[in-house]
Amino acid sequence: MPVLVMKFGGTSVASLDRIRRAAKRVGVEVANGYNVIVIVSAMAGKTNELVGWVQETSPLFDAREYDAVVSSGENVTAGLMALTLQEMDVPARSWQGWQVPLHTNSAHAGARIEEIGTENITQKFGEGMRVAVVAGFQGISPEGRVTTLGRGGSDTTAVAFAAAFGAERCDIYTDVDGVYTTDPRIASKARKLDKIAYEEMLELASLGAKVLQTRSVELAMRYGVRLRVLSSFGEQSDNAGTLVCAEEDIMEMNVVAGVAHSRDEAKMTLISVADRPGIAAAIFGPLAEAGVNVDMIVQNISEEGRTDMTFSCPTDQTLRAEQAMQAAKEAGEINFHDLVVDDAVAKVSIVGIGMRSHAGVAAKMFATLRDEGVNIKVITTSEIKVSVLIDRKYMELAVQALHDAFELEKAG
């Protein structure tokens, strides 16, 4: 029988009633002839409660014990989901990460999946079990300890299972009904996409669209797992969601698939840095050590051996970044006249595989923003993306204008 993976996030299993609703969807797919692997998160709020206890107990906690505590929420949901399915006469059982086994490395609290043993579950499918309910987000280390995959790890678990079992599809049930051309709370014309290419989804995920975890999309792309995002709340019939798939599977594409935004950005500029080989390493090394997530980097043209270096990072990391730069200056590792911080900026990006073959997309973006009177502070580009840093107060305006300019309300 073909295998389907279905993943239910925390809000989709937040109560016994919601677990029942989710189980009904699983039952439909079983009736459709699938053997189903269900990946569950902890009930909404549970993981935060457990994390809170760990942090209160030990601010600099042993990540192995963090994992032992935090993974328990998924075990509860997995057992309850299996019981609910059994009540519906669907043969089901729960699996904890170590029982599968889902092998990870030893990077506790952010472990990477190394291998999924398919033998045990396959054997049970052979004996008539129709649903394997797997506790998401967790695995077992080479030392035999429980590991967790980091936040959003249940998405990654689901995709990894779909790859290991050659599943026909991996359905991610969440509290939104798909991937949109942009945030519907900002642009009312935002349209749900029927399909989106892996590469586009990757850019959107890392640009702040919180529908899917970046790692899960990477994994799906690498193994060609067809990923579907859909709501666990709507009616089943009109709930096709969004399919994340290979470019080739999408017949008609817009040049731009979507507009992403990221609100809490800060721009920092080191004025008049002594420009010499290795200066970038001298700046960004200390920043990385200080845990600053540097995003965009721009270096102005050098004049008379000095240059301005601009970078962006999340707003709440500016203090750490300033301290790291002052310390490096005092240690004589870098030299600059001044450090200017602008913590009222936002990032707006357009993403689309079609850009590869269409010239003038970036130019159209810049012209659109100019027409709205929005000043661009920093630009970065990739093959399928253009990002700009602008004043935060213009963010909504920019998103709406770009959505209109590229006619994203119309299907490709």
Added chain:
Amino acid sequence: MPVLVMKFGGTSVASLDRIRRAAKRVGVEVANGYNVIVIVSAMAGKTNELVGWVQETSPLFDAREYDAVVSSGENVTAGLMALTLQEMDVPARSWQGWQVPLHTNSAHAGARIEEIGTENITQKFGEGMRVAVVAGFQGISPEGRVTTLGRGGSDTTAVAFAAAFGAERCDIYTDVDGVYTTDPRIASKARKLDKIAYEEMLELASLGAKVLQTRSVELAMRYGVRLRVLSSFGEQSDNAGTLVCAEEDIMEMNVVAGVAHSRDEAKMTLISVADRPGIAAAIFGPLAEAGVNVDMIVQNISEEGRTDMTFSCPTDQTLRAEQAMQAAKEAGEINFHDLVVDDAVAKVSIVGIGMRSHAGVAAKMFATLRDEGVNIKVITTSEIKVSVLIDRKYMELAVQALHDAFELEKAG
């Protein structure tokens, strides 16, 4: 280094603050030179919450899934306790049942311990770990699934670890400061015992003193584990608790160690049963099948081929017992004239190893009750125990009178 087992029940780990208090006690024993195995229960209330979810989801639940869900509470406490100890610079780590491994049979929700693998924990002790924090109440079945040992299973876990590791002592921390000569809420003169023999504790435990689970005392007796019951709330200095140990280890003993009581008893009498070989089996077989916990049994002298058969059971099982008896009568398996139920009785017992060598203990008990005007309805005896069934309204009076008569307020 010598090994000590310390077990903390649900109220002793009910909050992060209480976990810290418990961890301090562990730290003291580590400083005393022990390697410590700590057995923890779930935080008070957690197991009930999980059991409630399972029952609501599936009234006739799959016990394997029940175990998967219900065992999670202990995993949380074990991790938090390990973190707390680490914060105190005590090298500690948590162990789940399958990691130890603690092997059980497959009787889910009430599994029996079959073997405890000591190799992993011993190795870690060898590497400098000082405390192994073990999630109580759980193990792993031959099929690799999580099992639980049934209510009170954490006491049993603790004793089993003490036996497997040859621990010097097994300390059970709870919300009372030891074993008393009787319930202090009933007899203000009740005295805490410094020592009590296994056999006496077993009788007291099964007679309704809720300090220790019966199975754990049986296990301690079989393996000669010195068991100490003490409070996790009092000051450490004046908290010696009660030591449960072999008779030989107790220098001076009272003839009677304690007075136990059990409030919610019912007495049922089958009037004029046809007395023939096998009649007892014909009566108590159906009662056992109906899940009635028959306690005392008395058969009157038979006259002209008919007899009266009296037995006791918990009050809330009388209806089930009546139905079973009427059904057996209708099926022609037994024959009786009438079934009389008295559900307002209580059981009062005196327990003491000294009875073996002292005559007249039972007679003194009966005389004491007679002097108080308490009528005795049923009597049963064992080598070290005399139990009587009396009207429930006299229960407190009987306990106090017996406590006085045997001078239990005085140490032996």
